[in-house]
Amino acid sequence: MRIEILCTGDEVLSGKIVNSNFSYISQKLEDFGLQVIWGTTVGDDRDSLMAAFRLAAGRADAVIVNGGLGPTVDDLSQEMAAKAAGVELVLSEEWLARMEEYFQRRSRIMPPNNRKQAMLPATAEILDNPVGTACGFALDIAGARFFFTPGVPRELRRMLEDQIIPRLLKMSGVQAVIHLKRFHSYGIGESRADTMLAGLEELAPDGSVKLGFRAHYPQLETKITVRGRDMDEVQRKLEPVTAFVRERLGNFIVAEDDRTLEGEVLAALVAAGGTLTVAETFTGGQIAARFAPQPGAERVLRRAVASRDPDQLAAAAGLPALPEDDAAVAVAVARGIAAASGASHALAVLVALDEGSDRIDLGGTIRIAIVAGDRVETREARVLGGREWVRLGATEMGLDCLRRFLLGLPVAERIDFEKG
């Protein structure tokens, strides 16, 4: 089935807004085995919209239109959809009632111009939007099925998953359930992960298991879609696939599905009844800033400190001075901040950055120490790639070492991104 995405709006066309809805829709469809063949972007302009509808109808079986369902005069989607389909705009009493209820629940009066959002093409099928006032709808234009969606990302996402994808799967004749399983890893590049997972798709000889990747440094996301007649069959197929990935990628998997590295660290600390303190240098607060925003982190993170001045670091760790030996500094700092804060676990991530101005081969030596009571683990690695790259890498490595420490995995395991 050929699918087109048609994004509308002056703010998107002029680049005032980066069009992340497009990539969201396209990726989400791919997760369900559906492929986008064309993307179009036009402004809030009647002639452009009409031309775009006609062209899309000519080359696609299904068209997802994003934006233009709001209450203001420059929101033209309903009007132009009706015109393109050759039908009248009629007031949907159903949607009007839904909107009035929506405002009532928020103790507000519905502004009169919101009424426009209940004007739908006569042949439209309503696509529910439980989180906003923009009414989604589907209708046929010149032989293609058009799905009109709101520009607000939260509303779009809900409608796409609950309303549109099931309809597209039905249209495409796929009488199947599709499940997306995701693994987040740190330390292996896309091409090596691809090699490590060779043979995965053959676990299902009927082609119902598909492997894909999405790299966002320093993490790699491994995406596996499994297709089956029903959820039972999907679960049966998923089990060996999941076991295969866990075995092959092993300790490099930092989290699965909607979970995160920092979330796993928090969960492990909560499970152990532990508390945390962090000291960082060149990462300048980024490790703390990754961990702290999580609900519940405030009961675990006792104190975080950042400084690139050795004397300040020593003072914050309650030490008269840092050790002379570079390799001993991280351990001394971790011990010191554990004592100063009373936390059960201490993480010190220190970076010795190369001299000179920023450049692609500027590197840093990362020294990490984790202390919990008598248990001490250390990690040293050299990373290249410029200031920002080193900073991101050190932040990730610090959190990952802590995860490994908490889960009883080897803390010092070589990764693809280190040199020498």
Add this chain to the structure above:
Amino acid sequence: MRIEILCTGDEVLSGKIVNSNFSYISQKLEDFGLQVIWGTTVGDDRDSLMAAFRLAAGRADAVIVNGGLGPTVDDLSQEMAAKAAGVELVLSEEWLARMEEYFQRRSRIMPPNNRKQAMLPATAEILDNPVGTACGFALDIAGARFFFTPGVPRELRRMLEDQIIPRLLKMSGVQAVIHLKRFHSYGIGESRADTMLAGLEELAPDGSVKLGFRAHYPQLETKITVRGRDMDEVQRKLEPVTAFVRERLGNFIVAEDDRTLEGEVLAALVAAGGTLTVAETFTGGQIAARFAPQPGAERVLRRAVASRDPDQLAAAAGLPALPEDDAAVAVAVARGIAAASGASHALAVLVALDEGSDRIDLGGTIRIAIVAGDRVETREARVLGGREWVRLGATEMGLDCLRRFLLGLPVAERIDFEKG
């Protein structure tokens, strides 16, 4: 002049990459008074590319094609450009020599498949790419002028500014120099800024001054384009415009052009020979993480600490306990960390977050204190909008109060985003 942007590549079409090149090109053209009327996205597919070229040629005067100039087999732009223009692909000795030189300078041998990048349509005009091996080029297809650009953002940006925009301005008959002036502000929303700047465009009755905004919470970017016959005229027009904006937006301007709020804070501290220490709670290291990455910040930021535990905060500030009175806590913490770190300036940003789970009307009370020797300034504000919104707001407000303190501006000036 009608301009279309045509983005190519499976990674962009499938959403694996968020298409930020599109918004970059569109915004950059707008900065020069040029308007994009249509956007198209297709994959690495010969039929789609050919169809897209033909459609674009039919509706636009100029088409900017992005991507597909690489050395691999799925890079099809040159091949399809030649086919669409009805000309042969020929080897450009000029570009081949450029590439060989490029590799030589890096002490590397050119891989044989890079030769493909020097194969250009016979009628192509080369668009120089001083930062990569992809050769940009321009040629006519069915009456429209096509500009082929690399997908690598750094290469695209350079080529767009140096090569393509001058050609587009020439094509559009605009015999003019255009200058973009930007102001970054914190504390006023887009609609109020629009009202505050009423009358700005009338400073140039010939319509050569244009006002625009780009909001990215918590900051607002005010963009002013000034057009003139030459740079002298632009400068003459720019002077009253800049003075007008500075007077109207006044203290809310945190930085201009490529400068940043944290950059201004760093510059003011360096100018004063000062050093800084920071204490934060709910922002959890974000204030430090904004300031610390700047080159030179390591000589100014002595120590940063983050904790949501009152006892830890007191200990980090060398206090036996925090004061009972909420309003006094921030000052006590700022004084304490100043003494503990020996820094000349101390910033404490404390947030009392509402109870309960995250929701759109969850708020926080932000209490800020800045101490430098005997000088003490405080700020208190209530902000709503959910956890992430409050966190971003408190980070920005903390840095902005410090900027105001350092520049001798009123620290406690009401902003649009606070309630009550």
